[in-house]
Amino acid sequence: MTKNITNFFATIILAAVLSFVLPWWSIMTAALATALFIPLKRAAVFFIPFLAILVFWAGFSFFLSSGNDFTLAKKIAVLLPLGGNPYLLMLVTGIIGGVAAGIAAIFGKQIVSRTKK
């Protein structure tokens, strides 16, 4: 269980740090790296980094958007279309980041499994 928690926070921190030097796929790199060094088991392989990045991206989006009355988020939520709901847009943002991170983590896990044997 502690490994799950460690991986969760490590993924967020690493993603945040890498975002200074890498484009959006820094989250995939971060999840891949944590999967290599803090390997998890079964469903957690996907869901821990998924949740970590979901929280990171949705939370950061909320932070940026709330300071500006969600002006743009409401409009983008018409564009995509999400009924103009800015919170739904944050959730979608989080899920997209989360899925990308989770898949990268599965790949990381596979690398670990192959190299160990």
Place this chain on the structure above:
Amino acid sequence: MKYAKLLLSFVLTIGIFFVLNTKLGSIPPLGKFLNPLSGIWQNETDETITGTIAIPGLKDKVTVHYDEYMIPHVFAQNEHDLYKAQGYLTAKHRLWQLEFQTHAAAGRLSEIFGEGALNYDRTERRRGMGYGAEQAIKYMEQYDTETLSYVQDYADGVNAYIDQLDPKDYPVEYKLLDYTPEAWSPKKTALLLMYMTKMLAGGDDDLEYTNVLRLIGQENFDLLFPDFFDSTDPVIPKDTDWSFIDVPQTESPASKVAILDTIAETIEKPNPDNGSNNWAVSGTKSATGNPILANDPHLGLNLPAIWFVMQLSTPEHNAFGATIPGALSVISGFNQYIAWGETNATRDVIDWYKVEFNDDRTQYNYDGGWKDITLRVEDIKIRGKESYKDSVLYTHHGPVVYDKNFKSDEELAGYAMKWIGHEGGNNQRTFIELNKAKNYDDYVNALKYWNAPAQNFVFASTEGDIALWIQGKFANKWEGQGKFLMDGSNPENDWQSYIPQQFNAHTKNPERGFVSSANQHPVDENYPFYVFNDGYETYRNRVINDFFNSKDSFSVQDFKDLHNNTYNLKAAELVPYMLEHMDASSLSEAERRIYEEIKTWNFNNDIDEVGPSIWRQWYGKLYNLTWDEFDVEDTAMDSPTTYQTIYLLKNHGDHEFMDIMDTEDTTETAKDLFLLAFKEAAERLMEIKEEKGDYTWLTYKATYAGHLLQALPAFSRFDIPIGGDRNTVNAASENHGPSWRMIVEMTSPPTAIGIYPGGQSGNPGSQYYDNFIDDWAAGNYYDLNFLQSNTATDAIIGTQTLTPATND
């Protein structure tokens, strides 16, 4: 087998990366687009209006005070710094629009949108937009390097802003369409001016008229499309004395034969509603004794708005008003001494020539011999595809727009376009000089540089003068020249000379105490040169002039009322006649209700009225029934103006054109058409009521300000509650209308108010993106804080300083 899972997870990883990193159809690359670190969430910001920013190339410090409307008040120490700052600030608030408009002008939209925009791009290229911009730059390089140096300063300013940007700071449209801004250059300013020239002087109906003439003959043509209407109220008053003009009109050639080709299709024209109002009253007609001036250009209602309001000052001059992203200085505004504004001076400045080529299309027939073609290859880049190379043949007339490669199937002939827009003028100089002008003479001198689009430049000064010049470079044409397709091999059909600039129609301090223009006839028949256009406005001008003739003294409040006047003179001139002459006995109960509704209408296009909607439907159906003869398959046609249509309906009600061609056994007259059209209109109105609940003018018109990307709903504003219609003084129609309203009283310094349908920011994430729209719709104005010195007053909410960047 063991590696299958590894391989699969690897492929999945690459797959999700690809999907989220790539623009798929109209869906943006979602990973790039939505991530909060560099995607759209980074655009959830307001403008930065404080602090200090280092800008390379500045000579001195520039102070920028922002007021509550986010209008920048710029205080520079010299003109070079001023235009650098203008470029920088325009880019800061409007970067995407700034670039997009010049991409559109240059025919480069395929680079952004892919193949779907290719036809548009080819049209712009074949129209010679890039060629015209190059001619303008060439002219400045040769004759006016000073202006060119300011244009370069502006470019440097824009580029200083672009260079500071990180991809996360790019405007949201770049992220949506997944591309990046490129460097600005003087040519882009020239392209922007071409864009305005096309918008305002890029339309003509010569080819359509050619088809019409062929089909209905000269006599009918002259009745349906007269040069002058039965009554005109021209821009320059009728009683003007022209005896000072000592250059004659070009003599007509021995034969004036139009080439009566059948033309299936023509290029897209700018919106014919592009027009404007301006007027000024003299001190004697003003309630306060100071001249008052107003301007409201009517253009497409877009977001980001076409205008960006600024105060631009140096120790030598201080100007304020509406600027256009991409052009230097204030376009419609005022300084400490004068105020000015423009309306479009509608005039036929495009003519078409049929040219015949030799067998390998390297030469064309001219004056009994052969003249060489110049080939210009347009390389159109297409997103995700190979470039398209379009060969455009240039003659001494201009580009051959239509040939076997474009909208024509003639192997060895084409139509060449002669357009004043290709002549390479020095339009930018006019505005730079107007910004500095101190009196009437300075204003007249500034105008001399202006070629196209021809404009009615209204003027008022603190010295008490008012004036209006119709300025443009106009060919001195022979009577009727250029109305139809001409033989391009006959030198007599060429433009022989230009009207000397000092003989352009103008008026200074006219006796009637006011000047005005609203895109109507520039002059009456007494002006000694041939004047022709295919789309004069005929209603707004009469309402405006009637208003100024109605009393002796006018205040700023009167000006506001006139801007917001929705009196529909067009309807007032036909509806009573129709009601009187139509046999209403066969109307059903539902139709009769609508009939009673329009009977009580007072002809104001106000939002809670139903009369305007009934009129729109009724007249629309009537127009189509009247001109059913003009609906000819595979033939580009243009039907008569509203003014002439109404004139014919009332005065030639039994003319053969009134007959509906589909009904072989009956012969309809105007009266029959009134009833038929009314019944069709009533049916449609009841449908609208069914769909939308009612057909009040508000619901029916549903005015909107659409984002430049085809009115992308997310970034547009819909159902704006504003009255008016295209031919009322308040010319707000569905997506078109008063794009900037300004009233200036010539106190010392001038006192001004203004507003436009938009906001100063180009960022849909900013509260300043569309914050003027409600007040604009309600007919309100903002006080323009004309700062007299570089000191922040109470009106200022933030001050930013631009400083020269050090070289390290």
